[in-house]
Amino acid sequence: MGLFILSAVGLPFLALFFFTILEAAFSTAGIWAVLTKAGLDLCRVSLGIVGAMFLDIRAAGTIVAVVLLLELILAATAMLVEKRATDMGILKQSTKAFGILAFGIVSMVIPAVLIVLNGGH
Amino acid sequence: MATNFLIALATALGSATFILLVLRVVLKAVVPNAFKEMIAIPEKVVERQFTETVKTPDEVQMRPVIIDDATLLALSGRQIVDLLGNREQPLQVIYNISSFTPEISGMQTTSLLSSRWQGARSFIVVEGKIPKARETEEKKALSREEILSPPGQSTANFGSAVKKSVRAPNETLCGSAS
Numbered sequence: 001m002g003l004f005i006l007s008a009v010g011l012p013f014l015a016l017f018f019f020t021i022l023e024a025a026f027s028t029a030g031i032w033a034v035l036t037k038a039g040l041d042l043c044r045v046s047l048g049i050v051g052a053m054f055l056d057i058r059a060a061g062t063i064v065a066v067v068l069l070l071e072l073i074l075a076a077t078a079m080l081v082e083k084r085a086t087d088m089g090i091l092k093q094s095t096k097a098f099g100i101l102a103f104g105i106v107s108m109v110i111p112a113v114l115i116v117l118n119g120g121h
Numbered sequence: 122m123a124t125n126f127l128i129a130l131a132t133a134l135g136s137a138t139f140i141l142l143v144l145r146v147v148l149k150a151v152v153p154n155a156f157k158e159m160i161a162i163p164e165k166v167v168e169r170q171f172t173e174t175v176k177t178p179d180e181v182q183m184r185p186v187i188i189d190d191a192t193l194l195a196l197s198g199r200q201i202v203d204l205l206g207n208r209e210q211p212l213q214v215i216y217n218i219s220s221f222t223p224e225i226s227g228m229q230t231t232s233l234l235s236s237r238w239q240g241a242r243s244f245i246v247v248e249g250k251i252p253k254a255r256e257t258e259e260k261k262a263l264s265r266e267e268i269l270s271p272p273g274q275s276t277a278n279f280g281s282a283v284k285k286s287v288r289a290p291n292e293t294l295c296g297s298a299s
Contacts, residue, residue, distance in 0.1 A: 030155070030158065031148070031152060031155050032155065032158060035144075060122045063122050063126060066126075067126075085160055086160055086162070090160065091159055091160055092156070092157075092158065092159060092160065093155075093158040093159065093160055094148075094155065094156045094158070096160060098141055098144075098145070101141060101144075102137045102138075102141055105133070105136060105137040105140055105141070106133040106134060106137050107133075108133075109129070109132055109133035109136050109137065110129045110130060110133045111129075113125075113128065113129035113132045113133065114125060114126065114129045117125040117128060117129065118125065
């Protein structure tokens, strides 16, 4: 099970972490722009992690579908915050970046925990 | 399965809070000034505000009143004053050169003007404003010469307050000049 979790969740997360560090090192964008992009990337990567849940689709196909849609909603909300932060009353770059990052983390952890709880089959 | 989902949700929220808290503390220590950065106002909003500023009624009223010399001669001083929306509004008078120098033919007039002003032909546009000193004498019937020549002027001409410029008149107002 450990290897399964590592390949489904650990590898994508570590790859994302690696590329975020690279971007922070070589990009001219500010720290908040880098974190915002990392949050959106977390949302995208989490959609891939949900794919691992389909391996256990016999157990709870409906739950997998619900989680997939939840992931899509979280990703869409993160994009909404990114594009319309000012309209939503968010004035600080830090608040915007942390908000998007929070959506990314939540959307990544939910399928990861579900895989762990289901035994990683 | 529903219990698992709730556990996953709680774990996600808890871990997100924890990670963001740690990240915030670290960033506060490393780059404290970064937290003061504000989101830039989108360009579209700025553009819309600029357009609204340009279209204020005061600005619209400052457009010059365009009139030709023949009509201006027929008006009294009071009528000229009433013609303007306010005292700061400029007055553009279109003079026909042939009325001053009838011996100059149309071709000669054209050759006097540079090619850049081909549309002007035999017209001269003079722009001016009524001097502010006149504002207190509204009740007095002003003559055309008084409006165009402020007090202290030794010779009567278009007046010191008149900003003279030779430019191509608006053909829609003047018709096609030849």
